[in-house]
Amino acid sequence: MEAPRLWYPHEQIDWGSGEDFGTHPWNALDYPVAEGVRSSIYVNLLTEDNLPYYTNSILSHAPKGHPIRDWNYQWTMEENRHAMVMRDWVHITRCIDPVLLEDGRRVQMSRGEVPEPDTFADLICYVSFQERATQIAHRNTGAHLPKDDKMGRNVLALVAGDETKHYLFYRDLALAAFAIDPSTMMIATAKQVTDFAMPGTGIPSFTRHAVRIAREGIYGLPQFLKDVVTPVLDLWDVGHIEGLSKEAECARAELDIEVAKISNTVERMAQKAAATAGAALS
Numbered sequence: 001m002e003a004p005r006l007w008y009p010h011e012q013i014d015w016g017s018g019e020d021f022g023t024h025p026w027n028a029l030d031y032p033v034a035e036g037v038r039s040s041i042y043v044n045l046l047t048e049d050n051l052p053y054y055t056n057s058i059l060s061h062a063p064k065g066h067p068i069r070d071w072n073y074q075w076t077m078e079e080n081r082h083a084m085v086m087r088d089w090v091h092i093t094r095c096i097d098p099v100l101l102e103d104g105r106r107v108q109m110s111r112g113e114v115p116e117p118d119t120f121a122d123l124i125c126y127v128s129f130q131e132r133a134t135q136i137a138h139r140n141t142g143a144h145l146p147k148d149d150k151m152g153r154n155v156l157a158l159v160a161g162d163e164t165k166h167y168l169f170y171r172d173l174a175l176a177a178f179a180i181d182p183s184t185m186m187i188a189t190a191k192q193v194t195d196f197a198m199p200g201t202g203i204p205s206f207t208r209h210a211v212r213i214a215r216e217g218i219y220g221l222p223q224f225l226k227d228v229v230t231p232v233l234d235l236w237d238v239g240h241i242e243g244l245s246k247e248a249e250c251a252r253a254e255l256d257i258e259v260a261k262i263s264n265t266v267e268r269m270a271q272k273a274a275a276t277a278g279a280a281l282s
């Protein structure tokens with residue numbers, strides 16, 4: 001695998017454009033943008049801040065000498081720069097309220113709440129979906145930033161680029177695990193798709209922010225289905241895996257039902273949105 005491209009957080013920031021918060025307190029008009037975009041920046045940055053607990057969760061599945069520990073250290077190093085560069089950009093551009101952000105960070109980190117998959121198979125399935133979801137969330141947030149915020153677009157593109165590499169690693173690790181123990185992996189996949197929640201549930205008012213982010217079209221159930229679940233399940237070719245145990249065959253059937261359920265909900269949401277838009281035009 002190609003070595004990750006080295007980039008420096010401090011080089012991405014236009015430091016001269018910042019102002020002191022003492023002489024110029026934060027105001028929403030400093031960076032006019034839709035509430036859903038602000039919510040997305042807030043949730044995505046706080047999720048990156050919560051890194052120590054994710055590191056801990058992964059290490060809990062890796063005994064001393066296990067190769068996943070080496071990966072975990074590299075991953076932790078890369079994730080850490082996401083929070084650094086995003087916070088610098090946030091403070092320089094004033095795109096979100098720094099008091100709200102710090103209050104949220106204190107609450108979230110005091111809780112230490114992160115998903116804790118039960119087994120190693122659950123873990124690699126969960127992180128495959130989660131890294132892909134995070135990549136999509138950062139990418140789509142970047143696309144919703146004001147056109148003149150080139151710094152923000154660049155920062156989020158770099159972060160999304162790292163998430164892409166993380167996703168590819170976990171996705172391929174899971175694919176290799178399917179070749180070794182397809183039944184265990186199928187059971188884990190069905191469970192993780194059914195129970196999937198974005199990281200960030202410890203963030204204050206997470207549900208309110210998640211609704212705003214979805215309404216803005218940045219990340220919600222349609223993106224989860226189209227950009228996360230579908231490409232991952234297609235790559236693992238879950239529909240054609242042979243030699244499954246009885247229990248794993250049941251899990252695959254449950255997975256099919258779950259994906260169909262999500263598809264139906266997404267379709268109903270699209271129909272409702274189209275009807276609302278039609279009513280507004282008539």
Ligand SMILES: [Fe+2]
Pocket residue numbers: 048079082134159163
């Ligand atoms: Fe990250």
Ligand SMILES: [Fe+2]
Pocket residue numbers: 079131134162163166
């Ligand atoms: Fe990541």
